[in-house]
Amino acid sequence: MKHLRTVEDVMTHSVISVDRETAFKDIVETLRMWNVSALPVLSEDGRVAGVVSEADLLLKAQGTDTAHGTTAGQLMTRPAVTVTKDDTIPAAARLMARGHLKRLPVVDGDGRPVGLVSRGDLLKIYLRPDEDIGAEIRELIMYQPIPRGSAEVYVHVANGIVYLNGSLPDPTMEDVVVRAAGTVPGVVDVKTDFIVPAAA
Structure with a gap:
């Protein structure tokens, strides 16, 4: 088995994302379709501006969304917590644990998404x-x-x-x-x- 040392070794290379103007219902549908719990929100230049998660959407469902957001840009958590493909697996794990996050966008040097890494991905080293x-x-x-x-x-x-x-x-x-x-x-x-x- 290949030595698994960096985020690049375990990440998912496909990126499912939304833009700032994506509507609430479309966010929910995208989450359901791809069976994920969070999505990167991209700015106009393709950089990760934030992350919109099921937890963000549930504020609306609970009636506690004081900002009355209806789009990804209004509902997202920012700034986004991200990693690069060269970050070590332990470093990514610490970031996830510190922020109680289930997945992290993986970005290049310009902040553009190149993949996604989840808790399950990080656990692959134990296989x-x-x-x-x-x-x-x-x-x-x-x-x-x-x-x-x-x-x-x-x-x-x-x-x-x-x-x-x-x-x-x-x-x-x-x-x-x-x-x-x-x-x-x-x-x-x-x-x-x-x-x-x-x-x-």
């Missing part, structure tokens, strides 16, 4: 085979600043959980190895059982 994760961790550990003569690191991965054991020459080396393993896409947790010399 990596354990064998792939283990192989990448072993390769990564080879480049860590650990004295080779007195270190033995064994790696086993099961269901995304990494088990590291063996022997290390210095207790501080354990943190180095654990941090390295934790950076590999698809890792759920890292557990260790190293033999290390007692601190003096």
Whole structure:
């Protein structure tokens, strides 16, 4: 499986959007037709100006829309929270969590949409085979600043959980190895059982 590291690796490349003048009913129909919960709203020059979501529309249904909006431009949330295709998957996940968002528009350097990334897309990294994760961790550990003569690191991965054991020459080396393993896409947790010399 391809290493999934950036938004581009997991995003949907097709973009369903509306413009500022799209009417309320047409927004609802577009959401239903494409089975999505939010849509980017594009300005006249094709940049993402905001996002209109089911939550925005429900304010109208609840009678709490004090602005009395009837078009996407009036109902949308702005400024839009967006990511670029080169952003990392963890960075996109943090943005979603912080804003309680289900999906993010992916934009190019000019702010024009090139795709969409959802929570489900970001979770694809956890579908990596354990064998792939283990192989990448072993390769990564080879480049860590650990004295080779007195270190033995064994790696086993099961269901995304990494088990590291063996022997290390210095207790501080354990943190180095654990941090390295934790950076590999698809890792759920890292557990260790190293033999290390007692601190003096």
